[in-house]
Amino acid sequence: MGRKAQFAEVSKQKPGHGKKTKKQKDPVFPKLLVNGQDNKKLSRRQKQRLAKAIKKGRRSLSNVEDIVNTNAVNESSSNDNLTVLKNRKKRKSGDINDTLDENSSWLKLKKKSSLNKKVKSSVDSSTFDEWNVSTIDTIEDTINSTEENGIDDSNDEETFKISNLNEIDGEDDSDDDGSDNEKDEFSSDVSEENIDEQNDDEDLLPIEKENRVLKKQKKQEQKDAQAELQLNIDQQEVFQFPSEESVATLQDVQQRMREVVVVLSNFNKLRDGIHSRKDYIDLLKKDICTYYSYNDFLMDKFMQLFPLSELLEFLEASEVQRPLTIRTNTLKTRRRDLAQALINRGVNLDPVGKWSKVGLVVYSSQIPLGATPEYLAGHYIIQGASSLLPVMALAPQENERILDMCAAPGGKASHISAIIKNTGILFANDANKDRVKAVVGNFHRLGIVNSVICNYDGRKFPEVLKGFDRVLLDAPCTGTGVIAKDPSVKTSKDEQDIQRCFNLQRQLLLAAIDCANAKSTTGSYIVYSTCSVLPEENEWVIDFALKKRNVKLVDTGLDFGTEGFVHYRQHRFHPSLKLTRRFYPHTHNMDGFFVAKLKKFSNVIPKTSTEEENDAEDTINNERTQDSPTNEINNKEPIKKQMKEISITKKQDNIKLNLFKNGSKTETTSLALNDKDNKLKNKTLNKSVINSPSNKGHSLKKINTNKSKSFSKDVEQKAIQKLKKNIATKKKKIGTLKKK
Numbered sequence: 001m002g003r004k005a006q007f008a009e010v011s012k013q014k015p016g017h018g019k020k021t022k023k024q025k026d027p028v029f030p031k032l033l034v035n036g037q038d039n040k041k042l043s044r045r046q047k048q049r050l051a052k053a054i055k056k057g058r059r060s061l062s063n064v065e066d067i068v069n070t071n072a073v074n075e076s077s078s079n080d081n082l083t084v085l086k087n088r089k090k091r092k093s094g095d096i097n098d099t100l101d102e103n104s105s106w107l108k109l110k111k112k113s114s115l116n117k118k119v120k121s122s123v124d125s126s127t128f129d130e131w132n133v134s135t136i137d138t139i140e141d142t143i144n145s146t147e148e149n150g151i152d153d154s155n156d157e158e159t160f161k162i163s164n165l166n167e168i169d170g171e172d173d174s175d176d177d178g179s180d181n182e183k184d185e186f187s188s189d190v191s192e193e194n195i196d197e198q199n200d201d202e203d204l205l206p207i208e209k210e211n212r213v214l215k216k217q218k219k220q221e222q223k224d225a226q227a228e229l230q231l232n233i234d235q236q237e238v239f240q241f242p243s244e245e246s247v248a249t250l251q252d253v254q255q256r257m258r259e260v261v262v263v264l265s266n267f268n269k270l271r272d273g274i275h276s277r278k279d280y281i282d283l284l285k286k287d288i289c290t291y292y293s294y295n296d297f298l299m300d301k302f303m304q305l306f307p308l309s310e311l312l313e314f315l316e317a318s319e320v321q322r323p324l325t326i327r328t329n330t331l332k333t334r335r336r337d338l339a340q341a342l343i344n345r346g347v348n349l350d351p352v353g354k355w356s357k358v359g360l361v362v363y364s365s366q367i368p369l370g371a372t373p374e375y376l377a378g379h380y381i382i383q384g385a386s387s388l389l390p391v392m393a394l395a396p397q398e399n400e401r402i403l404d405m406c407a408a409p410g411g412k413a414s415h416i417s418a419i420i421k422n423t424g425i426l427f428a429n430d431a432n433k434d435r436v437k438a439v440v441g442n443f444h445r446l447g448i449v450n451s452v453i454c455n456y457d458g459r460k461f462p463e464v465l466k467g468f469d470r471v472l473l474d475a476p477c478t479g480t481g482v483i484a485k486d487p488s489v490k491t492s493k494d495e496q497d498i499q500r501c502f503n504l505q506r507q508l509l510l511a512a513i514d515c516a517n518a519k520s521t522t523g524s525y526i527v528y529s530t531c532s533v534l535p536e537e538n539e540w541v542i543d544f545a546l547k548k549r550n551v552k553l554v555d556t557g558l559d560f561g562t563e564g565f566v567h568y569r570q571h572r573f574h575p576s577l578k579l580t581r582r583f584y585p586h587t588h589n590m591d592g593f594f595v596a597k598l599k600k601f602s603n604v605i606p607k608t609s610t611e612e613e614n615d616a617e618d619t620i621n622n623e624r625t626q627d628s629p630t631n632e633i634n635n636k637e638p639i640k641k642q643m644k645e646i647s648i649t650k651k652q653d654n655i656k657l658n659l660f661k662n663g664s665k666t667e668t669t670s671l672a673l674n675d676k677d678n679k680l681k682n683k684t685l686n687k688s689v690i691n692s693p694s695n696k697g698h699s700l701k702k703i704n705t706n707k708s709k710s711f712s713k714d715v716e717q718k719a720i721q722k723l724k725k726n727i728a729t730k731k732k733k734i735g736t737l738k739k740k
C-alpha cells in the first residue's frame, strides 16, 4: 500500500487523479542509501537548523557522531574530538594552517563567513560541552568550505552527510527548493537573527520575549544615537536657509528644526552670516507650528516660557498621554489590597511613586478600569498623578471645615474626604450644574458622607458662607499643561482666552481667601492650583492676591517639582513665589500643573483694593486692567507707553520711584517713596503697601489724590511738590552715576 520510492531516475511526475497525487512527489531516498551518493545541497534554513540544533544540544551525541563518522573523518573517539578542538583553537590563533588536520583532504577554509564567526562566538561564550563546540565548528567549516570553494555538490561526500543529518533529525525540507539554494548567503547577520528569533520565540517564556524586545530597543537606540551623532557632525557645516519656494515634507521640517536649534545654540559660529537670530527663530517657530500643529499665539507663549531645547522636549512630551493612574479610596480599602485584587484581574500596575501612599500607575490592563467590580464598589477613582498634589499640599485635618470651590467632577474633593476620614464637613461647590451631578455620582460610589454639594459661582461664595479652615481652589484654566489629553488646546487658545481665564482666576482666588478664616486654630490655608503652565494663570494670579489680601505664601510640602517664577521676562514677582511648585510632562512625567499654598493672617480686607477688585470684575467683560499680564506681555506698544509715563529711576540706588500721569492733573495718581524723614507722607498717605520685590526695604505708598478726602488741597499740593523735588534729585543722582 502507499506510494513507492522511485529508485530509477524519473524525469517527470505523472499527474494522478486526486489532489494528493497531483501535489505530492514520490518519496525520494538519499542516494547514499541506494548507491552511496547524494547530490542534494543543504538549504540555508537546513544549515541553520542543523547548527542551532547542535548548539542547543538537541541532537543526541550519537547522531552527531554518526555525521562525523560519515564525513569519513576519524573523529569518533573523544581523543579525536579533542584534536578537532585543539585544531580549532590553533586555527584561530593562526598557529597552523587551516587545513592541517585530518580533514585536510576535504576541509579547505579560505575565509570564515559571518555565520561561522557568529556561531563560534556565541558558542564560545556558552556553557555547552566542548565536544559539541568542536563538532559545530567542524560542520560549519564544512558548510563554508563547501560554499566558498565552490566544490561541486554532486560529488561532495560531506554535503550529503549534512543532508543526511537533516533526515535523521526528521525535519521537513519541503519548503526548501532549488531557489533557496541559489539565495544561500550568510552575509546578513540581521536576517540570521530574525530567523533565529522566530524559531526561538516559540520556546521562550513571556519575560524572555520581553527581554528580547528590550534588547532590540536598546540596539535601535544605539543606532539612533549614532545617527544623531552623525547628524551633529554634519551640522558643523553651515545650515542652509530654505528658499521661500522650497516645499518641505514633515521629515524635512523635523530635521530642519533640529538643525536650527543647533545653530541657535552656537549662533555666532554656526550662523550663515546673512540671516539674523530673529530670522532663525521665526523659521523655527514656523516649523514647530507646522510639525506639532500649534497656532502662532500659543507657540509664542511657550517660546517665552521654555529655553529652545526644553521647548522641544515639552512639545514632544505633550504629544504623549501620561500613564494612567488611579487613587485608592482609603475610606473603603488599602492600596495593597486593591493592587492585589487588580493584579488578579490581569492589571499590570505599580505604586505611582514614593511621594504618594494612595496612587497606583497602571501600565496595562486586560479589562477596562472604569468597569471593574472594585471600581464600581468605589475602591478607587481614576485620577491623574498631578491631581493628587493640590490635596497633598492642602493637608486637610480631621474635623475641619473645608471648601472645594471648583470641585466637579469631585476627584480632589473626594480625596480630601478620604484624608479626613469622612469627619468634619466638606463643601464641594461648582458653578456648572451638569458637572455637579458627576460629583454626586462619585461621592455615592466612593462612600463620602461628610459633604455638602453646592452650585454657586465661586466668586459669590463669600456671600454665602465663610469661616473655612482650608479652601481648595482648583481653578478653571486654559489647560496648557494637559495638551496630550486635549490637543484642541493647541489651536483653540488666543489672547482673549488667557485674559478671560486670569481675570476669573484672580477673582476666584480673592473669594477663596475671603472664605478662609484667619483665626482658624488648625489651618487658614488656601491652595491654588491649575493645569496650566502659563505664568499669567499662575504666578501672576498669586502675585495679585499677595497685593490684595493679607496672605503670604508658605511651603507646599511637596518635595519635588520646580520652583515657581520670581522673574518672568521683564516682570518681577514677589520673591516668595519660589515657594510655589511647577510640574511639567517632560520633567516629571505627569500633566503640567501649578500648586501654590497661601496662609491667611488677617480677616481684614485692605480697603483700597476693593475699588481695584471692582475694576478687575469689570475686566471680565474683556476690558484690560492696568496690570493685565497679557497687556504687558503681548502688546509691546502699551508697555512702552506705560514705561514712559511711569519710570523715573531704576536700579542704581535700589529705589524705585514711580509717577503716574494719566492726562490732566486732576486724574493724577502718584507713588511716593516712604522715606523715614518724609513725615508728610506717613501722616496722610496711609494707603495699601505695594509689595514689589524690587522695593528692597522701601515701601511704596499709594496716594489717590482725587479720591482721598482725608487730607486738604494744601497738603495734597505739598505732597506732589515734594515728590517732584525728590524725583528731580534722584534723576540728577542717576545722571551723575551714569556719567561716572
Ligand SMILES: C[S@@+](CC[C@H](N)C(=O)[O-])C[C@H]1O[C@@H](n2cnc3c(N)ncnc32)[C@H](O)[C@@H]1O
Residues within 6 Å of the ligand: 387, 405, 406, 407, 408, 409, 410, 411, 412, 413, 429, 430, 431, 432, 435, 456, 457, 458, 459, 474, 475, 476, 477
Ligand atoms: C479644573 S476643574 C476642577 C476639577 C476638580 N477640582 C477635580 O479635581 O475633579 C474646574 C472647575 O471649575 C468650575 N468653574 C468654572 N467657573 C467657576 C466659577 N465661577 N465658580 C465655581 N466653579 C467654576 C468648572 O465647572 C470646572 O468644573
